[in-house]
Amino acid sequence: MITFLVLFVSMLLLYLLLVAGSGGGDGLLGQLFSYQEIGAAIVLAILTAAIARAMLGKAKNRVMNNPGKLLKAPFMFIVFLFPFFYAMAEANLDVAYRVITGRIRPGIVRIRPKLKTDLGRTMLANSITLTPGTLTVDIDEKSGDLFIHWINVKDTKTDDERIKAVCGSFPAWARRVVE
């Protein structure tokens, strides 16, 4: 039931975002949505949620079954965007420097972030890929180890040091947001 509600709300919001500006009224609120589009949004969101529920229910996903965490996740995600964009800007300048000078030291390293859920792993892998300089190549599905192509390998001794050097505090954030 919770899966259904989450899907319903997210599909409703997506549809309404796509048809924003369809209303014929006055002012910002009157211009946003027409009644026909709101009706269509509700019908289509119910249909989509009913069909997709069976698929999402199978995934190992604890957030979907825990209302407290579910309400916390979007909020924490928005907070996460700030350190994320800072890291992204910093790393982009670093890669820009490497493009110009050609000083690279590539390699594929293995890190062990110890995340348990699929959603957390996906989020971490995508964050790592979006920050330039690091690119998730593969994942060991059993242990959750990520293989990361790194454009400028730094020498590290322990596992924790290596995680810190590759992706900073992202694993901690992924844990905070979805686990």
Next chain:
Amino acid sequence: MDAITIAMIVLIAISAIFVLLGAIGLHRFPDVYTRLHAATKATTFGTIFLAVAVIAHGVYSYTKAGAPDQPAYIVLVAHTIVALIMLLLTNPTGAHAIARAARRSGIEPERAVIDDTREVR
């Protein structure tokens, strides 16, 4: 020129510089993995700035336009936001899929100082 126009020109210039750097990197880097870095991520960062410029333009024009033209700017801003979200979701996934396919089909990373995937296979 007013302040918002200058701000938009600056944003578009930053975006163009990063996309250009991505293109240069595509030529300079030695193998598929390093080229993916340049081709996918520098351009994502550039496109974010471009999208922010479009959103700024949309919001500013909305406040200036007459009532019949206003819905067009709402559509512009809303669709740019959707495009930005989709880009941030699909871009790393696509890069990851290409890299994974390349590694599994046996392409070695060139000039690599370390390769942990070798012990696994």
